[in-house]
Amino acid sequence: MSEKTFILSASPHIRTDESVKKVMWFTVFSLIFPAAGAVYFFGFYPLLVMVVSAISAVVAEAIMLKLRGRDVKQCLDGSAVITGILLALTLPPKYPLWEAALGAAFAIVFAKQFFGGIGQNIFNPALIGRAFLMAAFPVDTTTWTPTRFIKPDAFTGATPLAAFKFSKILTPYKDLFFGNVSGSAGETSALLILISGLILILKGYVDYRLPLSYILSVAFFGGIMWLINPHKYPDPLFHILAGGLMLGAFYMITDMVTSPITPRGRIIYGIIAGFLVVLIRLFSGYPEGVMFSILIVNTLRPWIDRLAKPRILGEVRK
Amino acid sequence: MVKYTFKGGIHPPYNKWTTSKPIVRLEVPQTLYLPLIQHTGKPAKPLVKRGDEVKKGQKIAEADGYISAAIHAPTSGKVKTIIEHPHPVLLTSYPAIVIEADGKDEWFEEPKERPNWQESSPEEIVNAVREAGIVGLGGAAFPTHVKLSPPKEKPIDTVIINGAECEPFLTADDRILQERPTDVLWGAFLIKRALNASKVYIAIEDNKPEAIKKVSEVLKDFEGFELKVVKTKYPEGAEKQLIKALTGREVPRGGLPMDVGCLVQNVQTSLAVYEAVRFGKPLIERVTTLSGDGVKGSGNYLIRIGTRFQDVVDMTGGMTEDVVKVINGGPMMGIAQYTLEVPVIKGTSGILLFTKKYAKTFVEYNCIRCSKCVDVCPMGLLPLMLVDYIKAKRFVEAKEKYGLLDCIECGSCAFVCPSRINHVQWIKYGKQELRRLG
Numbered sequence: 001m002s003e004k005t006f007i008l009s010a011s012p013h014i015r016t017d018e019s020v021k022k023v024m025w026f027t028v029f030s031l032i033f034p035a036a037g038a039v040y041f042f043g044f045y046p047l048l049v050m051v052v053s054a055i056s057a058v059v060a061e062a063i064m065l066k067l068r069g070r071d072v073k074q075c076l077d078g079s080a081v082i083t084g085i086l087l088a089l090t091l092p093p094k095y096p097l098w099e100a101a102l103g104a105a106f107a108i109v110f111a112k113q114f115f116g117g118i119g120q121n122i123f124n125p126a127l128i129g130r131a132f133l134m135a136a137f138p139v140d141t142t143t144w145t146p147t148r149f150i151k152p153d154a155f156t157g158a159t160p161l162a163a164f165k166f167s168k169i170l171t172p173y174k175d176l177f178f179g180n181v182s183g184s185a186g187e188t189s190a191l192l193i194l195i196s197g198l199i200l201i202l203k204g205y206v207d208y209r210l211p212l213s214y215i216l217s218v219a220f221f222g223g224i225m226w227l228i229n230p231h232k233y234p235d236p237l238f239h240i241l242a243g244g245l246m247l248g249a250f251y252m253i254t255d256m257v258t259s260p261i262t263p264r265g266r267i268i269y270g271i272i273a274g275f276l277v278v279l280i281r282l283f284s285g286y287p288e289g290v291m292f293s294i295l296i297v298n299t300l301r302p303w304i305d306r307l308a309k310p311r312i313l314g315e316v317r318k
Numbered sequence: 319m320v321k322y323t324f325k326g327g328i329h330p331p332y333n334k335w336t337t338s339k340p341i342v343r344l345e346v347p348q349t350l351y352l353p354l355i356q357h358t359g360k361p362a363k364p365l366v367k368r369g370d371e372v373k374k375g376q377k378i379a380e381a382d383g384y385i386s387a388a389i390h391a392p393t394s395g396k397v398k399t400i401i402e403h404p405h406p407v408l409l410t411s412y413p414a415i416v417i418e419a420d421g422k423d424e425w426f427e428e429p430k431e432r433p434n435w436q437e438s439s440p441e442e443i444v445n446a447v448r449e450a451g452i453v454g455l456g457g458a459a460f461p462t463h464v465k466l467s468p469p470k471e472k473p474i475d476t477v478i479i480n481g482a483e484c485e486p487f488l489t490a491d492d493r494i495l496q497e498r499p500t501d502v503l504w505g506a507f508l509i510k511r512a513l514n515a516s517k518v519y520i521a522i523e524d525n526k527p528e529a530i531k532k533v534s535e536v537l538k539d540f541e542g543f544e545l546k547v548v549k550t551k552y553p554e555g556a557e558k559q560l561i562k563a564l565t566g567r568e569v570p571r572g573g574l575p576m577d578v579g580c581l582v583q584n585v586q587t588s589l590a591v592y593e594a595v596r597f598g599k600p601l602i603e604r605v606t607t608l609s610g611d612g613v614k615g616s617g618n619y620l621i622r623i624g625t626r627f628q629d630v631v632d633m634t635g636g637m638t639e640d641v642v643k644v645i646n647g648g649p650m651m652g653i654a655q656y657t658l659e660v661p662v663i664k665g666t667s668g669i670l671l672f673t674k675k676y677a678k679t680f681v682e683y684n685c686i687r688c689s690k691c692v693d694v695c696p697m698g699l700l701p702l703m704l705v706d707y708i709k710a711k712r713f714v715e716a717k718e719k720y721g722l723l724d725c726i727e728c729g730s731c732a733f734v735c736p737s738r739i740n741h742v743q744w745i746k747y748g749k750q751e752l753r754r755l756g
Contacts, residue, residue, distance in 0.1 A: 006644045007677055008409075008656055010743035012729030013649040014330055014486065014676065018690075018736040020683050079686075119684035119737075207689070261689040261700060310698045312721045313558060314571045 020118075023205055023256075024078025030199050031085055033192040034247065038185040041147040042093035046185035049091060049100050054084030056101035057108050064113035079118050083107055086126035086251055089186025090244060090291070091133070094145045099137050103129040123298045124255045127291050134291075144182040159183045160242040161287040164234050176241035187247040190240070197250030209266040210259060211249040215240055217274020225282055233282055245277065248290035258298045265301075265308035272304075273297040321524055322563040323549035326696040328730045330552055330650065332525060333609075336489045339617040341497060341605050345633055346393045346419050350624030351403045351661040352378070353414040357453040358460045359385030364415060370397045373426035375600050378415055381448065387461045387664075388451035390600040391417060392622035394424040406627075406646040406660035407653055414661070417624065429597035436507075440466075443512040443595055450594035451601050451664075456480060456491075456555070456584030457647055459665035462591065465581060466512045472576045474513045476565060479506045481522040481529065481585040482548055482555030485648025488668045490605040491585040493618045495522065495529035498589060500536045505588030507540060508595050513581060518543045519564050525550040552650060553728040557582045559696050571724055586667075606662055608634055612641035612671035621662050627669055628658035643677035645670040650729045680738035691731035691741060697724050701731035701741045708748035713755060722748050 038046040061075040084104045091100060107129030115121040134141045146155035156163065160171035160181050175181050179189025187193070200206040222239035239245065253259060253273055260269050273293045280289025311317060355361040362379035372378055372391040379389040398418045402411035432438075438446070448463035468474055479502065483491040495502060506518045518540070522530050524547050534545050546564050548554050558569045560582060567578040575582055583591075586605060593599040602623055608630060609616045615635030627644065631637050645652040646660065648668055662669070691701035699721050707716035716722040722745065731741040 006654065006656055007642050007679065008654045009679065010740055010746065011649075011651050011653065011727070012733050012742065013643065013645055013652065013654065013670075013672070014733065015678065015680065015738060016330075016734050016736075018734070019738070020686055020736050023686070023688065023736050077683075117684065119686045204690075205688075256686050256688045259687075261687055261692050261702060263693075305700075309700065310692070312571060312698045312724050313562065313696070314568045314573065314724075315698075315721075316570070 021077050024082060026203065027200065027205060028078050028081050028085065030196045031089070031251075033196045034089055034186040034189065035085070037179050037189040037192040038089065038093065041149070041179055041188060042145065042185060043148065046088065046093050049095050049097060049185065050085050050088040052097045053088040053100045053104040054081045057081065057084030057087075057104040060105035060108040061113065064109055065117070068113065068117070070117065074118065077118065080108055083112070083125045083129070087129045089247065090126065090130050090184045092141065092144055093185045094143070096140055099133060099140060103133040106132045119257055121257055123295055124252055124258050127252055127295050130291055131295065146182055147180050147188070149180050150182070155182070157182070159287065161281065164238070164242070165281070165287040168231075170234070170238065171242065173237060173241060176238070184244060187244040190246045193246040193250055197246075200250065200254075206250065206254045207263070207266055209263060210254045210270050213267045213270025214249045214253050214274050215245065217271040218245060218277045221275050221278040225278065239278070239281070243288045244290040248294055252290070252294050253297070258301060260301055260305045260308065262305055262308040262310055264310070265304045268304050268308060269297055269301065272300065321547055321549045322521075323551055323554065324559040324563045324696055325698070326694050326730065327551040327553060327559075328694050328733050330486050330733060332486045332550070334487065334489050334492070334525065336607055336609055336617050337492055337526070337528070339489075339493070341493050341618045341620050343620045344622070344625065344630065346423055346622055347625050347629040347633070348419055349398065350392050350417045350419065350622060351414045351626060352389055352392070352417065352624045353403065353405050353412050353661065353663060354379055354389070355408070355412060356389065356459060356623070356663040356665065357387040358458065359383070359387070362386060362389050364400060366397045366415065368397055368399050372397060372417060373424050375429075375602060376426035377600070381451075381461070385461055385464055387453050388449065389415070390451055390602050391426070392602040392624050393417070393419045394422050395419040404657050404660045406655060406663060406666060409653065427598070429593070429599040431597055432595070435596045438508065438511070438595055440512045440514065443508050443591075446595045446598065447591055450590065450599065452587065452590045452594060453601075453664050454584055455586040455590060455604055455664060455667070457651065457665050457667050462583070462587055465583070466509065468513070468576045468581075473579060474576055474581045475516050475579045476581070477506060477510045477513065477515045477518045478560060478564060478580060478582045479518065479520045479585060479588050480555050480560060480582050481520060481526070482560060483526070484523060484550070484552045484555040485650050485652075485668070486552075487609045487670055488607045488648050490607045490618050490667055492526045492529050494585055494589055494605055495526070496532050499532040501592050502585055502588050503533070503536060503540050503543065504596070505590070505592030506543070506583075508591055509581070509583055509588060510542070515581070516542055519546045520544070521546045521548050521560055521564060523548050523550040523554055552730065553696055553726070556696060556726055556728055558726065571721070601664060604662070604664065604666070606666050607668040609668065610670040610672045611675055612638045612673045614638065623664060624661045626659055626661050627655065630662065630669060631658060631671070637671050638673060640673045641671045642674055643672040645672070650733070651727065682739050683737040685737050685739060688736060690734040690736065694730040694734050696728060696730060697721070697726060699725060701745075704748065705739060705741055705744045708744045711751070713748055713752045716748055717752055722752065
C-alpha cells in the first residue's frame with residue numbers, strides 16, 4: 001500500500017476566500033467616509049475619540065477573552081474595532097475621551113462578552129455603549145458643537161431634530177444631506193453614509209432589505225403624521241436626512257449578529273424599527289429615536305425569525 | 319434564450335480545465351478491484367470464487383434483491399481472491415472481487431446489435447438495464463432499473479437528462495455530450511420508451527457551449543425532445559432543483575421525482591442504457607474526469623470499473639509530490655480518500671488530486687449570523703439554525719422545525735461561510751443521530 005496519506009475532511013472541499021476577519025475589517029474600512037466627514041466638519045478631535053474608543057474596545061475584548069479562557073487573538077478580528085468606531089461616530093464631536101473609552105469598554109464587556117462573545121450577543125454593542133453613556137453622562141452626551149462652517153454666534157446648540165421638535169425650526173435639506181449640521185460626529189452627512197452603505201451592499205455584507213425597509217418605514221409612518229399635521233410634524237425627507245437614521249440604517253440595524261437571518265424577517269424587522277423611530281421622535285421626550293428603536297427590535301429578532309422562516313422546497317403550507 | 323434556474327445556489331470557481339480534452343481509453347491494469355457494493359441498496363452476491371476464470375462482461379456478482387445491481391468482469395482473467403479492500407465511498411474496507419487480468423481482454427459475449435432494438439418493449443428495456451448492472455452514474459449510484467419501473471399510480475411524463483454537471487472540475491458528461499450526443503439521445507429515447515413518457519428535456523449548463531451545440535445539431539431527429547439551457551450555478555444539477563427549474567414542479571418534502579411525474583437521469587447513465595439495450599453491453603467501464611493541480615495528465619478517461627486510483631494516476635503521467643488531498647467525485651460533494659488504493663467504481667465521476675493550494679484546512683470560527691448560508695440554500699433551509707440545534711443535540715427539533723432531512727448536502731452553505739463552519743459535516747452527523755434514535 002502506498003505510504004502517502006492524505007487529508008480527510010467532509011465535503012465541500014473548496015471554500016470561498018471570505019473570512020470573518022475580512023468581513024469585519026472591510027466594514028471598518030468602509031467607515032472611512034463617515035469618519036472623514038467627522039474630521040471635515042469638526043476637526044481632528046473626533047478622530048481621536050474614534051481611536052481611543054476603538055483601542056478601549058479591543059483592550060476590553062482582549063481582557064475578557066483572557067478571563068474566559070478563550071483565544072485572545074480574537075480581539076483583533078475587527079469586530080471590536082467596529083464597535084469602538086461606531087460608538088465614537090454616534091457621540092457628540094467634542095466628547096470627553098475617557099467617557100468614550102468607558103462606553104466602548106462597557107459595550108464590549110456587558111453587551112458582547114457577557115453573552116458569550118462574537119456571534120452570541122443579543123443587542124448591538126455600540127448602541128448599548130451609547131445608551132449607557134446617555135444614562136451615565138446625560139449632559140456630555142447631548143452637548144453639541146457647531147461644524148467648522150457654522151458661525152458660533154449663529155449656533156443654537158440644537159441638532160436639527162431637536163430644533164424642529166422644540167422650536168419648529170426646519171434645517172435646510174442641503175445642509176442635512178451634505179452634513180453641515182450639528183449632531184453626532186459621524187451621522188451628520190447622509191451622503192457619506194450612503195456611499196459607505198452602498199459599498200457594503202455591493203460587497204454583499206449588508207442585505208439591502210434592512211436599510212431599505214427601515215428608511216422607507218420611517219418615511220411612511222413619518223409621512224402619515226406629516227399629512228395629519230404638517231405644522232406639528234416634519235415631512236418624510238426630513239425624517240430620513242436628520243439625525244442618526246442613515247448611520248443606524250446602514251451600520252446598526254444591519255449588524256449581522258443581532259438582525260434576523262431570514263429575508264422576509266429582515267423586512268418585518270426594518271418596518272417595526274422604522275415605526276418605533278417615528279413613535280419615539282414624535283411622541284417621546286427625546287428628539288431622536290434611532291438608538292432605542294434598534295435596541296428594541298433587537299429583542300424581537302428570535303421571534304421574527306421564527307415567524308418568517310422561509311418555505312422549504314416542496315413544503316406545502318396550510 | 320430563457321435560461322432556467324432555481325433559487326439560491328453559489329458560483330464557485332468552475333475550473334473546468336479538461337473541457338476540451340477528448341475522452342481517452344485507459345489501458346486495463348494488471349489487477350482490478352470490484353467492491354460488492356457500488357450502488358445504493360443491498361450489496362451484490364458473488365457468483366465466482368477464488369481461482370475461477372472469467373471473461374470480459376461476464377456477470378461475477380448478481381443483484382441481491384430488488385434494489386441492488388449486478389457486477390460484471392471488466393476484463394478477462396482469473397479471480398485472485400475476494401478480500402476486504404478500501405472503498406471510495408464507504409471510507410472503510412469492504413469485500414471486493416479481485417481479478418488478475420490475463421491481458422487478452424476477451425469478451426464473454428461480444429456485444430452485438432439486437433435487431434429492432436428501437437422497438438424494444440418497456441419490459442425488454444428494463445430487463446436489459448438490469449442485466450447490464452446499470453446504476454446512476456452521476457454519483458448517487460441508484461440502480462437504474464428500479465427508477466425505470468415506477469409504480470402504476472405514479473406515471474412519469476417527463477424525462478430529464480441531466481447534463482448540468484455543476485460540480486467544479488468535472489467534465490466527463492460534457493465530453494460525452496460533445497462526442498456522442500446521438501447515443502445519449504438514443505438512451506434518452508429508450509428511457510422515455512420504458513416509462514411511456516411524453517417529453518424529454520436535455521439540461522445543459524450554459525458554460526458548456528460545445529455540448530449545447532452538438533446536442534442541438536442532432537436533437538431535431540428526436541420527437542418530443544427539448545434542449546434546456548440552464549444557468550451555470552451550483553447545484554443546478556441537483557435533482558429537485560433541476561426539476562423545479564425546468565418544469566416548475568416541486569418534489570414534495572420527503573418525496574421522489576416520480577411524485578411529480580419526473581425522472582432525472584445522468585447523461586452517462588443514458589449512454590449506458592443505450593449500449594445495454596442496443597448491444598447488450600454490461601456496465602464495465604465509465605468516463606471519469608481526472609483533474610486537480612496535483613495531476614500531471616489531467617483529462618477525461620474511459621476507465622474500466624475496478625481500476626485503482628493509483629493505476630489511473632500512473633497510467634496518465636503521474637502526480638506531483640505535494641498532493642495532499644484526493645477526492646472521489648467533485649470538490650463540492652465528493653469524498654476525500656486516505657489512499658490511492660481505492661478503485662474506480664460505477665459512481666466515480668471524478669478523481670481529483672489537490673496540493674495545498676486547493677486543499678485548505680480551516681478552523682471553525684463562531685457563527686456571526688451573516689446568513690450567507692440562508693441566502694444560498696437551494697432547499698430554503700436555515701443551515702445555521704440546523705447546526706445550532708445539532709450542536710445542542712436537539713436532533714428531533716432540527717428535523718421537525720428546521721427540516722434536517724430536507725438537506726441535500728450540496729455544501730453551498732459551507733462553501734460561502736466566512737466562519738468556515740462545516741455545516742455538511744454537522745448535518746450528516748445530525749441525520750445519523752436521528753436514524754439511531756429511530
